[in-house]
Amino acid sequence: MPATLGKHDMANQGQEIGLAVIGCGPIGRIRSELARDYPGVGWLGICDIREDLATDLGQDTGANFVTTDAAELLARPEVNAAIIATQETAHVVPVMHALEHGHRLFIEKPLAVDVRDSEKIAQAIEAAGVDAVMGYTQRFRRRFLTVKERLTTGQIGNVTSVSARAMLNRKIAEMCLARANQHDTTTPVVISGTHVLDMCLWLLDGKKPVAVYAHSTDHIFGSAGSKDATFAIIELDDGGMLSLNHSWVAPLVWPGAVYGMQIGIIGEQGVIDIEDMHRDVVLASELPQGAGYKKGEADEAPRHVDFMGSIPFGEYAVGQFWGPVREETNAWFQRLYMGQDTPHTTAREGHQNLLLCMAIDLSAKRGEKLALPLETDDFYR
Ligand SMILES: NC(=O)c1ccc[n+]([C@@H]2O[C@H](COP(=O)([O-])OP(=O)(O)OC[C@H]3O[C@@H](n4cnc5c(N)ncnc54)[C@H](O)[C@@H]3O)[C@@H](O)[C@H]2O)c1
Numbered sequence: 001m002p003a004t005l006g007k008h009d010m011a012n013q014g015q016e017i018g019l020a021v022i023g024c025g026p027i028g029r030i031r032s033e034l035a036r037d038y039p040g041v042g043w044l045g046i047c048d049i050r051e052d053l054a055t056d057l058g059q060d061t062g063a064n065f066v067t068t069d070a071a072e073l074l075a076r077p078e079v080n081a082a083i084i085a086t087q088e089t090a091h092v093v094p095v096m097h098a099l100e101h102g103h104r105l106f107i108e109k110p111l112a113v114d115v116r117d118s119e120k121i122a123q124a125i126e127a128a129g130v131d132a133v134m135g136y137t138q139r140f141r142r143r144f145l146t147v148k149e150r151l152t153t154g155q156i157g158n159v160t161s162v163s164a165r166a167m168l169n170r171k172i173a174e175m176c177l178a179r180a181n182q183h184d185t186t187t188p189v190v191i192s193g194t195h196v197l198d199m200c201l202w203l204l205d206g207k208k209p210v211a212v213y214a215h216s217t218d219h220i221f222g223s224a225g226s227k228d229a230t231f232a233i234i235e236l237d238d239g240g241m242l243s244l245n246h247s248w249v250a251p252l253v254w255p256g257a258v259y260g261m262q263i264g265i266i267g268e269q270g271v272i273d274i275e276d277m278h279r280d281v282v283l284a285s286e287l288p289q290g291a292g293y294k295k296g297e298a299d300e301a302p303r304h305v306d307f308m309g310s311i312p313f314g315e316y317a318v319g320q321f322w323g324p325v326r327e328e329t330n331a332w333f334q335r336l337y338m339g340q341d342t343p344h345t346t347a348r349e350g351h352q353n354l355l356l357c358m359a360i361d362l363s364a365k366r367g368e369k370l371a372l373p374l375e376t377d378d379f380y381r
Contacts (some may be wrong), residue, residue, distance in 0.1 A: 028085030040337035133344035156270030183225030
């Protein structure tokens with residue numbers, strides 16, 4: 001028997017979802033395909049500033065409406081919910097348009113790449129009173145849900161320390177830097193470390209960071225205005241601590257396609273040790289192995305060994321997309337259509353994640369331990 005049964009908000013049940021998807025890159029595509037297959041989605045609108053991508057995805061999903069203008073789509077009377085799947089630096093404008101119409105929101109991480117923008121979004125969401133969640137997909141993996149349950153039910157007692165190490169294939173960093181216009185905030189912590197940070201804070205269940213000290217290296221991406229790796233130690237309000245070691249410069253030949261992590265959780269009465277480097281299913285081939293979620297990528301990849309399952313959000317197999325993005329997206333549809341309580345990261349938590357990521361980067365930049373929380377202006381001094 002589960003320790004807790006999910007709550008349902010009966011008032012919201014059964015209202016057909018009129019969905020707008022803004023951004024037709026790999027992530028917008030996957031979520032749109034899932035929307036096409038969810039019975040509660042009665043109307044689907046697709047938008048990308050790149051007409052070719054919008055048209056392709058519109059055709060593949062049989063969308064009701066396709067446009068290159070997000071404001072036009074979000075103003076349609078059929079729309080009552082929106083997925084914002086634009087690249088990291090382009091969430092703010094479509095989110096604000098969606099809020100003007102009171103649409104429920106699913107926003108990809110990070111909420112923004114600027115503290116004031118993130119604050120603006122968080123405040124606007126609260127003022128509009130809309131339900132807004134974010135794409136922190138790792139929460140929807142069974143292993144982490146199970147760990148969360150064991151911690152919540154006190155199986156290792158009060159948690160006193162968490163140490164997390166995460167490593168990304170450099171391919172992802174190159175892709176994110178290529179599409180960003182702000183490289184000083186396109187850092188390993190803000191763009192990808194935010195996933196492991198969200199996981200740790202979620203597992204720590206309300207413990208608050210009160211100070212941070214961090215250090216970065218920049219041998220490879222320094223010339224592009226970014227960082228290679230950042231290690232941080234975070235003090236928590238109950239005297240506990242969290243260490244976060246994050247690097248996004250594993251070489252292109254590293255067998256992990258995207259993300260691998262290890263998290264050690266020490267409690268007063270026990271330990272949970274999570275090995276999530278995906279070394280359990282290994283492929284070796286004379287043929288190149290791509291990341292598997294962008295068309296044509298395999299042809300250019302220098303990798304010949306693949307940790308299968310190392311795309312942590314899932315992948316296509318036998319004609320459909322499988323993995324935690326599917327669980328996460330369908331759970332959001334359940335949230336909208338069935339009024340079901342779900343473990344999604346809220347936009348408010350996403351904002352807190354961004355503030356802590358930015359504080360880590362600021363501590364590394366200044367070489368100083370910083371007391372938290374910081375005032376907004378501290379980030380701009
Ligand atoms: N949840 C996860 O596990 C996960 C995994 C990968 C990426 N992401 C996040 O998902 C988001 C999208 O990632 P991606 O790899 O698909 O990005 P992408 O850059 O490939 O696609 C983004 C698309 O948005 C379009 N776009 C930009 N501004 C627009 C606007 N104003 N109106 C309409 N379209 C606009 C771009 O033309 C582009 O096609 C990012 O925030 C990324 O960090 C999440």
